Each structure stands twice: as C-alpha cells, then as structure tokens.
Amino acid sequence: MKYYSYYPGCSAEATASPLGVSVAPVAKKLDMELAELEDWNCCGSTPYWSVDKLEAAAMATRNLALAEKRGFDLVTPCSNCFVILHETNNYLKKLPYFKEKVDKALAAGKMKYNGGVRVRHLAEVLYTDITPDGISAKVTKPLKGLKVGAYYGCQLVRPDGFDDPESPHSLDEIITSLGADAVNWEMKARCCGSSLVMPEQEVALGLVNKLLKNATEHGAECLITPCPLCQINLDAYQSVVNSQFKTHYNIPVLFVTQLIGVAMGIPANELALSGNIVSPMRVLAPYL
Amino acid sequence: MAETMVKDLADVSFINEVCAIPGGEAIRSCIQCGVCTGSCPTANQWDYPPRRVIAMVRAGLRDELLSSNSMWFCVSCYSCTVRCPRDIKPADIMHALEIIAIRSGKSTKRSKTPTMYRCFVDSARGNGRVYELGMMIKLFLKTNPFAALKLAPVGLGLFFHKRLPLKPSRIKGMGELKAILNKARELGGAK
Ligand code: SF4
Numbered sequence: 001m002k003y004y005s006y007y008p009g010c011s012a013e014a015t016a017s018p019l020g021v022s023v024a025p026v027a028k029k030l031d032m033e034l035a036e037l038e039d040w041n042c043c044g045s046t047p048y049w050s051v052d053k054l055e056a057a058a059m060a061t062r063n064l065a066l067a068e069k070r071g072f073d074l075v076t077p078c079s080n081c082f083v084i085l086h087e088t089n090n091y092l093k094k095l096p097y098f099k100e101k102v103d104k105a106l107a108a109g110k111m112k113y114n115g116g117v118r119v120r121h122l123a124e125v126l127y128t129d130i131t132p133d134g135i136s137a138k139v140t141k142p143l144k145g146l147k148v149g150a151y152y153g154c155q156l157v158r159p160d161g162f163d164d165p166e167s168p169h170s171l172d173e174i175i176t177s178l179g180a181d182a183v184n185w186e187m188k189a190r191c192c193g194s195s196l197v198m199p200e201q202e203v204a205l206g207l208v209n210k211l212l213k214n215a216t217e218h219g220a221e222c223l224i225t226p227c228p229l230c231q232i233n234l235d236a237y238q239s240v241v242n243s244q245f246k247t248h249y250n251i252p253v254l255f256v257t258q259l260i261g262v263a264m265g266i267p268a269n270e271l272a273l274s275g276n277i278v279s280p281m282r283v284l285a286p287y288l
Numbered sequence: 289m290a291e292t293m294v295k296d297l298a299d300v301s302f303i304n305e306v307c308a309i310p311g312g313e314a315i316r317s318c319i320q321c322g323v324c325t326g327s328c329p330t331a332n333q334w335d336y337p338p339r340r341v342i343a344m345v346r347a348g349l350r351d352e353l354l355s356s357n358s359m360w361f362c363v364s365c366y367s368c369t370v371r372c373p374r375d376i377k378p379a380d381i382m383h384a385l386e387i388i389a390i391r392s393g394k395s396t397k398r399s400k401t402p403t404m405y406r407c408f409v410d411s412a413r414g415n416g417r418v419y420e421l422g423m424m425i426k427l428f429l430k431t432n433p434f435a436a437l438k439l440a441p442v443g444l445g446l447f448f449h450k451r452l453p454l455k456p457s458r459i460k461g462m463g464e465l466k467a468i469l470n471k472a473r474e475l476g477g478a479k
C-alpha cells in the first residue's frame with residue numbers, strides 16, 4: 001500500500017465530477033491510499049493568482065499546512081491546482097520576503113507551514129510510483145484495438161512538470177499499458193484555451209477545434225486527459241465547436257482514471273461514464 | 289530636461305513594480321528574441337504581443353500597457369516560459385501585469401477576463417471553494433446576459449450529466465480562512 005494526502009480541487013467536485021468519482025475505485029485497485037485533506041480550500045487558482053498573488057498564495061499555503069500535519073505527499077488530479085500549489089511551494093522556498101508575509105497571514109488563522117510538503121500531480125504519481133508495468137499487472141480487460149489519443153494539455157507538463165514539456169510520453173505509456181494503441185499526434189501538449197472559454201469563447205473554441213481536428217485526423221477514437229479544464233473544453237463544448245465551425249466531431253474525452261478503470265474491469269457506474277457529455281459508450285462497449 | 293527626468297523616474301518605477309511581484313524578477317535580462325510571441329497560442333489577439341509587452345515594461349509605457357487587452361489573453365499555457373532562452377517566465381509577468389492593472393483601476397473593458405477573474409475570486413473568498421455555476425451566472429449578468437443564452441446548452445448538458453451542482457460547497461474553517469485573507473490584504477499585496 002502506498003500512502004498519500006489527496007487534494008481533489010473544486011472542479012473535481014462539480015464540473016469535472018467524473019474525475020472525482022473515478023479516482024477512488026482506481027486508486028483502490030492500485031493499492032494507493034488517497035486520504036482526502038480535511039477541510040481543504042480552493043487552491044488559489046490562476047484567476048486569483050492574477051488578482052492578488054499574496055492572498056492567492058496564502059490560500060494555497062493553508063492547504064499545504066493542512067497536508068504537512070499529515071506528513072505524506074500531497075496529490076491532486078487537477079493540473080491547475082497542481083501548478084498553483086507547486087509554484088507556491090517554490091516561491092516560499094526561493095523568496096524569503098514573500099514567505100515572511102505568507103507566514104504572517106497564516107498565523108492570523110493560527111496556522112503554520114514549514115515547507116515540508118511535496119506537491120504532485122496524480123498522473124505523475126501513476127507514472128512514477130505505480131508505473132505503467134504496475135498498472136498493466138492489474139488490467140483484466142485489455143483495450144485491444146482501441147485507438148486513444150493522450151491529451152496532456154499544458155499545466156501537467158509546464159512550467160515545471162515531470163515529462164518533456166514539448167513532446168511528453170508518460171500518458172502514451174499508460175495507454176499502452178492498458179493494451180490500447182497510443183495515437184501519435186502533434187498537438188497533444190498544446191493549449192485548449194482553458195478558462196478563456198468563458199470570457200472569450202470564440203478564441204478558445206478556435207483552439208479546441210484545432211486540437212480535435214489534429215486528433216481525429218490521426219485516427220483517435222477517444223482522448224484521455226488528466227485536466228478538468230481541458231476535459232470540459234473538449235467534451236462539453238464539442239457541440240458548440242461543431243455548430244461554429246461546421247464540423248462533425250463525435251469523439252469522447254475521458255479522464256485518465258476512467259480509461260484505466262475500464263481496463264481494470266471497474267463497472268461503468270463507478271467510473272461515472274454517464275457523466276461524459278459526448279458518450280463514450282459506443283467506443284467502450286466492446287470492453288465493458 | 290525636467291520632463292525627461294520625470295519620465296526616467298516613471299520608467300524605473302514601472303519595471304520595479306513588475307519585478308516586485310513574485311515571478312517578475314528576471315525581466316531585465318530579456319534579449320527580445322521573440323520566442324515567447326512565436327510560442328503563444330493567442331498572440332494574434334493581443335494589442336501588443338508578448339515580446340512587445342516585455343519591451344514596453346522596460347520602456348516604462350505603463351498606461352498604454354495596463355489599459356491594453358494584451359495580458360488578459362494569456363491562458364497560462366507556459367509555452368513561452370519553458371522556451372525562453374533567458375528564463376524570464378513571461379507567463380508570470382503577464383500575471384504581474386494583470387495584478388497591477390486591477391490594482392490601479394486601469395484594466396480594460398474590452399476584455400471580459402478581468403470581470404471573470406473578479407467573479408472567481410469573490411466566489412473563492414466567499415465559500416473557501418469556487419462555486420462554478422454561481423460564478424458563471426454572475427459573470428454573464430455583469431458582462432453579457434445574451435451570451436449566457438448562447439451557452440445555455442453547455443450549462444444544461446453539464447447539469448443533466450450531474451456536473452453542475454445547484455448548491456455551493458463551503459469549508460468549515462471559513463473564520464480562519466477569512467482571518468488569513470484579511471491579514472494578507474492588510475500586508476498590502478505581494479510587494
Ligand atoms: S522569449 Fe524570453 S528573452 Fe525572448 S523575447 Fe520573450 S521574454 Fe525576451
């Protein structure tokens with residue numbers, strides 16, 4: 001058994017609930033204990049980061065302080081939460097004047113953080129600690145013949161990720177460990193427009209269109225991603241892209257844990273497969 | 289002469305302002321190679337693309353830059369940051385400029401992103417967690433209620449797939465979190 005503290009993040013509880021739901025049964029099969037951080041708060045996130053960095057960092061640090069009490073690595077399945085918590089940790093180490101202020105703010109809430117927590121992305125933990133071989137050992141329904149495109153997005157691999165920031169391969173290896181074929185496509189680590197989809201929809205959907213075009217042209221039957229924002233843009237906005245660009249995409253976008261779960265024989269309802277807007281049932285039917 | 293001196297002072301203070309925000313420190317070593325602009329997925333939307341933004345900070349063009357739409361199109365993809373040959377972290381500089389633009393009341397009305405960021409922050413401050421539905425509704429009411437109609441299918445899709453809860457989730461330690469955030473604000477930003 002491997003032990004971690006778990007930080008789901010706000011999206012995994014709501015707009016990315018299939019992620020939140022599917023993490024638990026998959027972790028159990030892989031002998032990982034992901035203990036949810038008691039009373040965690042919003043990570044601070046990029047918008048907060050861009051309005052007031054000190055307040056945002058204080059928010060992030062409250063979570064780090066909660067995790068420090070427990071003493072294990074802090075694992076999050078959300079790429080944005082990962083970057084924010086990880087970068088905050090870096091700033092606290094590198095910038096003493098900044099740390100002093102964050103310490104003071106935290107003290108006002110009777111909390112203290114000593115810098116002892118390692119922040120990690122769930123996808124990185126799956127790749128490094130559990131390893132593709134370890135995952136493969138638990139596969140009961142190999143996804144033979146399924147062509148899957150790994151979509152890394154940005155913040156899993158940049159600015160300070162564990163994989164190649166230009167041409168990452170970790171998720172491709174996980175796909176292969178499930179018995180499926182990893183589709184090689186150029187845009188697997190390019191941007192989906194993230195939260196720009198709300199204030200500047202047209203610009204963001206232009207980027208989503210490019211991604212879907214590239215992935216389908218290379219024969220992907222479905223995509224997997226670790227990131228809530230990427231999943232929403234590619235899945236929930238796919239019909240809007242279709243009407244705006246006169247396209248006909250019908251490509252399911254799964255969370256990494258959902259696909260792993262299918263290959264490990266976990267029932268569809270425990271993986272919230274009905275939560276995906278573009279239904280994955282057609283392509284997954286042979287394996288369920 | 290006096291005018292140039294005043295201008296010089298303005299120059300210096302703008303670049304210092306940017307350097308004072310964590311992540312903005314390295315801006316002085318930019319060699320204007322343009323790799324950031326070439327890497328940026330949204331650069332064609334910016335009034336001044338990333339390389340020019342850096343140049344304008346160094347030239348002290350504070351008002352022009354802060355009231356532009358440029359940094360509000362940064363999607364934090366960090367492509368520029370991993371490619372910059374001088375380790376400048378342009379993404380962090382865009383965040384710093386957003387902070388300064390909001391603080392000085394200069395953020396542009398031509399981009400809805402500043403409003404979205406504020407709605408988001410209000411939501412996080414209010415409950416300790418972000419309530420996505422509430423935030424989206426507030427954003428559309430504040431900016432363009434008709435855009436909300438266009439997006440209704442997306443919202444309904446999420447709702448029917450159990451991905452848009454109707455109630456916010458709130459942390460227990462709200463009192464403690466408020467105390468932390470108030471203190472952070474009292475300490476006057478990340479200078
Ligand atoms: S990539 Fe770096 S050095 Fe080159 S112009 Fe951009 S910020 Fe300056």
Ligand code: SF4
Pocket residue numbers: 324327328329330331338361362363364365366367368369378379382
């Ligand atoms: S991080 Fe921002 S500035 Fe840099 S390439 Fe991405 S969108 Fe452009």
